Every structure is written in structure tokens, then in C-alpha cells.
Amino acid sequence: MNIKLLFAPILAATLVSTAAAQDVKDFLGRWDMTVTPATGKPYPQWIELIDNGGKIEGKLQPRGGAWRPIVGAHVDSGKLIVDVGPAAPGSEISWELSSAGAGKLTGVEKHGNDAGPTLSGVKAPSLDRPMPKQWTKPQPLFNGKDLTGWEPIGHVENNKWVARNGELVNDNPEVPGQKLPPAANIMTTEKFQDFKLHIEVNCPEGGNSGIYMRGRYELQVGTEGGKLPSHEMGAIYSWYPPPAGAENNLGKWTSFDVTLVGRHITVYRDGKLYHDNVELPGPTGGALDSNEAEPGPFYLQGDHHGVIMYRNITISVPKK
Template sequence: MPRIHPLLLFLPISTVLTAAEPAKNTEPKKEKPFTPGGIYRQGDMQRPRPTVITPPSENTPPSDAIVLFDGKDLSKFSRKPRRDDKDQSDVPNWKIESGYAEITPKGGDIDTRDKFGSCQIHLEWATPSEVKGSSQGRGNSGVLIHGWGEVQVLDSFENDTYPDGQAGAIYSKYPPLVNASRKPGEWQSYDIICECAKLDDKGTVLQPARMTVIHNGVIVQHAAELEAKVQEFGFALQDHHNPTRYRNIWVRPLHRYDENAK
């Protein structure tokens, strides 16, 4: 019969049994699931950090934005004169006043000199405060995104017209989900998010181009699919013979997930 150490006689039975039991095998720690893409697991501290930017304020755009018009000049745009214009210069002749640019008679469309990939386009616009005309004759202009289509600019406050031609519409394609228009003369904002189509090496579309439009802080187009295949594009502000005003125009690239990976 084995001898018991005298000190063990004074310990609880459960403690004596625990001390005598062999150590149990611990199971290996389970790995966390992968995040979409299958490269990084959930909570992976080795995952690259997103680019740090300064967000916009009332008077300044985001720090990663390309400013196209800050209220001073339209040098980032070129004019498209009509054939019958005496002035064939490509320098925009819209009126610049009090921080905004206003379409002038025979001013013509103005086009960005640069091209962009997937991006966020921000601009603010105002139709005339004095209401003249109806339907398409009130404050008509547009953001003509080359290869994509037109985001309509129009006085759509208590002004009926065909749905795919009102403010916030992707012209002749998608009406806005809601009418978020402000009164004539009030400043309004567009944020237009263009996500280029994903193509394979042969140019076959793997994922269609998608456009989201935010009008005055309200989503009016949500990932609308378009047939655009362009990977770089510019855009124009349309002269539709109405004195529409624009200000605070900037573009920023759409950053990719894990774009800072080494």
C-alpha cells in the first residue's frame, strides 16, 4: 500500500485528486474566419491601414480631393465653342462672381481638362430664383459624364416633367428614387460616385459600371448599373441656355480595400 504524505491528510479530497490527475491536452486555438477576399482573417493586426485623410468642412474639400473650381477661375475646364461662335477660344467665358460660375448666353459647355478613374464628383448648383418657363425650361443644365451619361440638373421644385428627365435623374435611363429638390435659387449639392466596370483581359465585362447619386444628402440613385466600359473619363457642365450656377467642384478617387498592402 503506497504511503500518503502527512501534509496531504489535511487537504480537501478534491484538491488531492486534482493534484494527482495528469494534465489534460489543450485543443489548439481556432483560427478566425477570413474576411472577404480570403487574404486577411478577422481582426488581423497585420492588415494594411486605410489611407488617412482630412474630411471636408464647410469651406474646404477632403484632403485627397482634386479641386476643379474654388470660386476663382475655371482654368481646370475648357470651353467647347459652337461652330457659329465668333469666339473659338477654348477658355471658358462663364461669369464668375461671389464664388460661383454662372452660364452666360452662348457660353457653351465646359469640359474638364483632366480625366479620372473610379471617383466621387462633388459639386453645388443653383437654378435661377426667378422662375421662368416650365418642365425642361426651368434651370436646365446637366453633368455630362463622358461614356456614362448625364446626371440632370433642373429646377424640379413643384415643376412636373418626365421622371427620367428631372433633377437627380440619370437622363433617359433612371428617374431619381425620390425628389429631393430645394426651392429655386437655393444652393443644392450632388455627390456622384462612379465605379468603373471590371473587365477581363479581353474587355469582357465582369462587373458592370455603377453610379450612385446623392442629392442634398439624400441617395437618389443607388448603384445604378450602366453599360459604360471606360476606365478613365472627364465630364462637362452643360450650357442649356439657362443661367444655372455652379460652385465648390472637386473630385476624389475611390480608394480600394487594402490598397496600402506591400
Template sequence: MRKFMLGLLPVACLFGADAPYEGQWNIFVQNEPRGRAWWLEVKGGKGRFVGAPGGGMYDIPHLSTKDGDLVFSFEGPQRRAPDEEYRAHIANGRLRGTLKAGKEYFDWTGLRAPEITEHDDGSWKPGEAVPLFNGFDLTGWKPMIPNKPLGWAVKDGALTNVAGANNLITTRRFWNYDLHAEFKVGEHSNSGIGLRGRYEVQILEDFGKPPDSHGNGALYSRIVPSVNASKPAGEWQTLDIRLVGRDVTVVLNGKKIIDKGLIEGLTAVANNPDEGAPGPFILQGDHGPVEFRKIVVTPLKK
């Protein structure tokens, strides 16, 4: 028994050292070139992260504490440079951190993810529908990434982009709602709709492929659709999304593919880490060509 306890001691010490950092953190990054937010979870001596190269949610292979600081880094495609080091400490209840990787250097600040108690429990009623696209111009939208060409225009009543365009973001912010969108993607193209500026519902040309956490209608990298309900490339498709608190329901082309799925945290599209506040919609334009011809949000209220 004594040998068994001694064997457990290093693990117990690791968990104890990590204890102040346990939980989920929403992270604002100073001077991040694409205006993106990050997300970090520390749990039981392990970690997960959104914000590394690749755009997914990744397990952290190297996580420890050094001199009281939380220190972590990645391997493979997610590693920015051989000398990569994320380092953070807690000050006044906030996670104050840095990233050093080759010539890259970022200061970042993490806030604990808030508890959101609202649920899609049948008590929410629709308000007045708000068209987000008028079919004529970009009224109500602005570029998300500063100093990058817009790359969007309205053609034949549809909002269209060119490959590598900026992301669009609404000037208005919303909390709980139903969203209806009609879209079309070409072969090998993808896009996405960011909810509250934080959670991406993926748009992808993946007709006939197995459901995937990065597939059409998925909550990107987090919730896998129950079925693939995609149409072939070049056909108009519909997305109906209901968001209440952290509960999300997705109906793709009339088929429910996510039913009140729990959103644990940010996805890679996030530019607004304040999960407790209303946020904008984001249309992803930087991957491939996509068209939208109808985007309508209906706020929900008690």
C-alpha cells in the first residue's frame, strides 16, 4: 500500500498545482491578426484548447506548472514554432498569459466562462423577425478583420464572396433566437455561420460523406450531426438554427441533425469571448465561394 501511495504522489501534486487553473477560460488576445478569441479548458491535469493553428479543438499534449505558472505547448501542425510556449498566471481572478513562438508574441487575458442557466425548455416565444440581408446591399454588415479587402458583393439577389474574402459580421447583436438561412456552396468549398460571434455552425460541401464534427451543419469541432442531410454542390440548402443559452438545435434541409446539443465553449470562428453577453452573427468568407439569399433571425423571449 505504501508503494502504491508513493506512486500516486506525483500525479496528486500535479493536480494540486493545476487546481487554481481548473475550469474553462474565454481568452481575449491582443493584436491577434484575424481578431480571433481563444478557449482553454484545464481539467484533471489535462487540457483542451481552441486557437492553435488548424482551427479545431485540440487536446494539449504538454501541460504543467512551473514556478506557479501554467505552461503548455503543442506538437505537430498545431505547434507554431520549435520554441513555442504558452505561459499564464492568475492575477485578480483573471488568467494573464503570453505566447512566445519564434517571432510571434502575444499577450492574452482569460476570463472564467460564465454559467448560463437558460435552457430550451419550451417556454421561449418568438418575437418579431429581423431580416439580416435585404437582397440588395451589405446594410447591417461590416468586415470582421481590419485592413483586409472585403471580397463580398450582392449578385442577382444573393450575397456572394470570392475565395479568401473577409469574414462578415453583423452590426447588431442578439442573444436567444431562431435563425433561418438559405445558402449554396460549390465543390470542395466551405463556410460557416458564427452564432453570437462565438460558435460556428459549419457549412461544407460534403454530400454523401459520413457525419463529422467538421461536416455540414456540425457545431464546428464540438457537436457531430446525427445524419448527413447535405445536398449536392451547387444546390440551394436551408439551415434552421435555434440557440437558447448553451442549447443549440440545427435543422439542415428539413432534417433535425442536432437536438438541443450542449455548447461547451467557443469554436475557432470566435471573435467575441464574452459568453455572457449578446453577440453578432459571422459569415465566414475566407475559405471558399458561398452564396446566401436569405438570412432572418427571430429573437426569442419569455
């Protein structure tokens, strides 16, 4: 018996397996992605990939809406091919990703066999920071008189935000039987890192808005029809639902007190604990960017319909 001849294919298979495992390792973890189309502005997405017993699994946060699981992924010639799933019936999307070293990815989004936008990604930062020992005195973000310190974004040609009676109002009523164009969102001109936020909102029945922290993480305001708790009042959109049995109580003033340190968030609504220092895995749909390590603005969603009013918006930041 020629032991060398028998050992050779075993060794070769082992080396291939080891190389494939190393290739997979380069892609695992959470990634802050930027998608750049041939025309138009770049936009953020996010993906997390894990190795579950040799099978690559994960979840993807698209440009808007909720996160969704990937269909599958495999390594081919050093590239990770991620089956993202259908964009529309008969239109399959995949990502072809290559490791660029030092916690970076590059690639292309393919629609069927056709190349689409380019992809770039960086390893999502841990943002693991201790709770500050002291905070500054709360300062107003909205003066109650005008839009000083705020600017419309998105559909700025259809800005419905006004200051009225001490309230920041998205004066964008829904008209039954009419499909109205989307209106603008509004954001602070100042950017923030860690903070304590107090904000009060009155959202009408059927209204839909959101409070975005650092412009990336949405605290849901209003309703998306009640089908998914994680899309209802007080949810961290698609990541964490409000407490079991919580009611939307739309059409009434309600307050939120939010503490965000690193990627851990605590939320009280009208004094009741909704989210207790939970981790934000990544940006939610509608994020302004995927630069999680950087400070960002607050923004309020106004591109849905409903006369939604905000007031008494204050912020504290860590004392230096």
C-alpha cells in the first residue's frame, strides 16, 4: 500500500477546507455598507454575516423598511456571493464582495447577471463606551418660534414643517381619496454623539413618523397598521417592539426620554420603560448614512402623511 498516495488527496482536501474557512472568516461580522449607483447619490445599507456550523447566514438592512434575512451566501474564488433575494418578482439581487483588508469590503450589486451599483463597506464599530458620570443641563433643540437650528431634507420642494404655537408641526394632512406627493423630513443642523433626549409628540390616528438618533436609528412614532409590533409606536424600528400590551394611544401628547451611549439605547415613554439599554445592531431603514462611528443629527420623519406635532425637545450631553 502506498501511504503517500492515500495521504496526498486527504492533505489537499484539508488545505482547501482551511483556505475556504479563512476566506469566510474575512467576511464575517457586521458591516456598514455604502451603495453607489451609476447615477444619483450614494446611500447606506448594513449587513451582518455569521458562520452557523459551516453555513453562512445573515441579515441585511436595505435602504428603507425593515431588515430581512439573506437567502444564502458562499465563497467562490475568494469572493463572497450573497444572495440578497428578490427586489421584485423575477429580479434576483446578489452581492459579490471582496475583502480589501483592514476591515474593508468592496464589491458590486448584481441584478440577475447585470452589474449594478458598486459596494463598499467597513467593519461596524463596537461603540462600546461606559455610561457618562455627569450630563450637562438640558438645552432646547427647538425654540418654539421658528425653524432655527433645523433644516428640511429629502423632498425639500414639498416642505410642510412649520413652527406654530410652540410646536414643530409637520402640516401635511392626509386627504381621503388623493395620493399626495411625499413631503420633507427635517433635521438638526447640529450633530451629536452620546446624549439624553426629551421629546414630546402628538401623532394622529393613522399617522406615521419617526425620531432618528444620529440620523441612523429610528424610534417609531405612529403606526404602520398594527400588523408588526416592531413597526408600532415606541419600537426601535424593526429591531425591538414596544413592551407587550403597549398601546399606541394616538391623538394624544406623549413623551419619550431617550439615552443613547455608544450603540446602547434606553427609552422611557411617559415614564414607562420601553427599552432597557438594548444594543442597536446597526442602522434602521431610512438612515442618512452608515457612518456609525461619527456623530449625527436628529431628524424627524415627515415624508408620510398626518399632521404630527413635536414640542419640548431638549438634549443633554456628557460633561467633559
